[in-house]
Amino acid sequence: MKMYLSSINDQIWDVTENDYVIIDPTNLTNNDKENKQCNTMALNINYNAIDSKVFEQIKDCERASEVWKRLEETYEGTLAVKSAKSYILKDKLTILKMKDDDSILEMFHRLQVIVNNLKALGEKINDDDVSHQFLMCLPPRF
Template sequence: MAQINDNKRAPHFDGSNDSYWKAKMTTYIKSINRKIWKAVETKIEIADPETPIMAKEVLLQNNDIALSAIHDALDERKFDQIKNIKMANEVWKKLEESFEGTQAVKSAKAYILKEKFARFKMKDDESVPEIFHRLQVLINDLKALGEEVKDKDFSHKFLRCLPSRFGTFVTILVRSGLDTMTPNQVLGDVMTDDTYRDNNEKEKKNKEKKDEKKDDKKKSVSFKATTSSKGKVKQDTSSKDEGSFTRDDEKMTLFMKRFGKFMVKKGYRARRKKSSSKNKKEARKCFKCNSKDHFIAKCPYNVTMMMIARRARRTRRRIRKTR
């Protein structure tokens, strides 16, 4: 006789995700006993009233165990919807109609999910595992509505959504055949190829960085060599120029010394000194009378000559008038 496993609790259902709860609840009831799930899946009918009482009691007990498990999983609001139903199969169908809808609603939902499956694409900021998870959730929703999706179709759709960098690898997988591979195996092969590619790209980047560092070092060394060689050339040219300048200066100083001696012998420097000393000692004189006591502006001889000239002009005028 079947009994409830007290170590497990029924998954709680609040009406938010019915497909998730339905899958977990199905597994929970089956874990109790397969006969208990049969009481939920099929309606119990006791048509023959002459059926032995013991067989009838077993079927009813299985129904009660399944009904109790469903009651434990529901909250108070959901329980009010099915509390008067006595058969587990009817309760299960009532919950399916309430949260999944009727057959028409299910077919409409399935149509919408099929359209999503056909237009399924990778998002810009999405990784490979995230694509696989989103596609898997969509397929599970289709299966919950009774639609059949093969693993081969799942794998093909997943490979078509991958970025272009997986083009060669996808071609190899498709040619090798996906009939014997599960979607999880396909995901594992794709992730393996992706890790190899990432490692190769990292190695290339590291090599490029090392090459750039080597080039920078070579450039710095060559720059230092050119600057040092230029410095040596400048030092050599400056030392040569300094040597030539010092030689020219020595020649010029010898020439100036000899020329000075020659000028001294000729007496040019002594005459200049005498003339300058005379000019300093001699005082200025009047240009009219050569007197040192006054200048030409105050010279008395200059005044008398002017007076004599005036008198002469006056006499000339008088003589002209008398004539």
């Protein structure tokens, strides 16, 4: 049973991420039927996971892949937007300095927010580089 669910989940994700093609809608193959069913399941999962305001943005989509793409662009941005965000965050990381009224914990939190945002954009961040950057942000009194 667990193996079957894993397989279904994989199919649902595949239809969501990669879409699917039906060559002859009048003569559906078993694979076509499975893809259509997985698409319906994926749409239902998305509809149940979002609030009514977000639903208004995607309700015209007939395919889970369309929904996913629209949500990605809405919340992550296009490739150009992601690139610009990444550039801005990298710049913030390089100029980051500890404020006079910051505690070490507050400083580390500000650094961690930047690093987490970069990781969310797909940037590979080395923990050693983060540690080095943190030490570089500290004023001489530390």
